[in-house]
Amino acid sequence: MIKFIPDYSLAESNSFHIQARCLYYFEFSNPQELPMFLRAFKYDRRMWPVFILGGGCNVLFVSDFKGLVIHSAVRGVRKTAEDAAHVWLEVGAGEDWDTFVQYTIEHGYGGIENLSAIPGKVGAAPVQNIGAYGREAGQYVTSVNGFDIDTSRFEEYSAPKCAFGYRTSIFKNRLADRFVINTVTFRLDKKPDFALDYKDVRQETDALGGPTLQNIRTAIIAIRRRKLPDISTVGSAGSFFMNPTVSEEHAAQLRNKAPDIPLFRSGDKYKVAAAWLIEQCGWKGFRDGDTGTHPSHALALVNYGSATGAQIWELALKIQRSVVERFNIHLQPEVEVIGLG
Numbered sequence: 001m002i003k004f005i006p007d008y009s010l011a012e013s014n015s016f017h018i019q020a021r022c023l024y025y026f027e028f029s030n031p032q033e034l035p036m037f038l039r040a041f042k043y044d045r046r047m048w049p050v051f052i053l054g055g056g057c058n059v060l061f062v063s064d065f066k067g068l069v070i071h072s073a074v075r076g077v078r079k080t081a082e083d084a085a086h087v088w089l090e091v092g093a094g095e096d097w098d099t100f101v102q103y104t105i106e107h108g109y110g111g112i113e114n115l116s117a118i119p120g121k122v123g124a125a126p127v128q129n130i131g132a133y134g135r136e137a138g139q140y141v142t143s144v145n146g147f148d149i150d151t152s153r154f155e156e157y158s159a160p161k162c163a164f165g166y167r168t169s170i171f172k173n174r175l176a177d178r179f180v181i182n183t184v185t186f187r188l189d190k191k192p193d194f195a196l197d198y199k200d201v202r203q204e205t206d207a208l209g210g211p212t213l214q215n216i217r218t219a220i221i222a223i224r225r226r227k228l229p230d231i232s233t234v235g236s237a238g239s240f241f242m243n244p245t246v247s248e249e250h251a252a253q254l255r256n257k258a259p260d261i262p263l264f265r266s267g268d269k270y271k272v273a274a275a276w277l278i279e280q281c282g283w284k285g286f287r288d289g290d291t292g293t294h295p296s297h298a299l300a301l302v303n304y305g306s307a308t309g310a311q312i313w314e315l316a317l318k319i320q321r322s323v324v325e326r327f328n329i330h331l332q333p334e335v336e337v338i339g340l341g
């Protein structure tokens with residue numbers, strides 16, 4: 001089934017609930033419908049830009065999008081292979097991520113339980129390699145199938161070709177705005193190997209009676225509910241910036257200035273908690289009109305009602321500047337900022 005709508009409102013298609021429109025919106029549920037549509041529409045990249053939208057949970061529209069928005073609503077969860085230790089599941093890009101996580105737990109398949117309660121669609125999981133509490137989606141992805149608008153071909157990317165990194169992949173870089181994901185195949189463990197390195201997760205799981213897939217899920221849902229905005233009631237895209245990495249030398253300078261700074265070793269560098277940097281600059285719980293940062297997590301920017309994308313972006317820039325001034329660290333957005341001109 002397809003939907004093709006000119007002058008479409010994206011307000012319900014982004015978790016910031018920004019009132020933005022696009023020139024054309026195209027949604028399909030059968031992978032063959034996309035090339036058929038592009039041929040019939042005589043789509044040419046020089047006419048309009050394309051934006052590939054998943055659940056809209058990691059995007060900020062700072063203005064209307066003067067182009068074609070494509071949304072893959074391919075559904076289904078299909079077991080494609082199984083051996084003694086693993087199961088392979090091919091999942092439609094349009095499936096809700098957390099409903100899929102719930103499904104894996106109900107079937108006793110381990111791997112992505114720590115990624116419970118992350119909003120968005122399955123198709124977006126490999127794009128920004130979603131991660132939380134010591135696990136990343138990319139560790140469990142074996143291949144990604146989709147349609148490349150530039151070559152007009154269906155392609156399969158095996159995991160090594162996906163170039164997964166911290167909140168990044170080939171789909172966010174070389175293939176951005178051209179590769180429309182239709183299905184993602186995950187390899188999950190029949191004998192779960194739990195990741196309980198995060199103190200909060202371990203404590204909360206122990207309080208529930210010890211590690212099981214369901215207890216980890218319950219614990220993580222509770223932790224996220226306490227810390228992060230509930231996007232069913234408030235506009236947000238979770239973490240707005242990525243956690244930056246700094247050199248050993250810079251880390252030592254930071255520790256001299258602020259001995260309690262949360263620093264995490266990452267290869268020969270250090271990862272710094274962006275939320276901490278932002279909180280130190282006085283932004284936690286800040287509110288100006290309908291824009292602000294969440295009172296329980298400084299890294300989550302919030303639209304409290306009718307903020308515009310430009311107003312949220314203005315706040316992001318102010319935060320960015322103050323972190324540069326105080327710590328000499330340039331925070332990079334984690335959300336995709338669309339329409340900066």
Ligand code: EPU
Nearest residue numbers: 132133237238239241242243262273275276279296297298
């Ligand atoms: N912290 C503060 N102030 C705050 C919030 C946190 O100082 O307002 C400190 C905490 O005390 C902790 C550190 O910052 O020492 C890290 O905080 P947290 O554990 O909440 O994780 P995070 O690094 O802020 C990342 C991901 C989240 C993911 C969590 C859990 C990024 C950009 N964000 O957040 O992902 O849920 O870890 O693993 O990597 C998302 O991407 O949208 C997202 C929510």
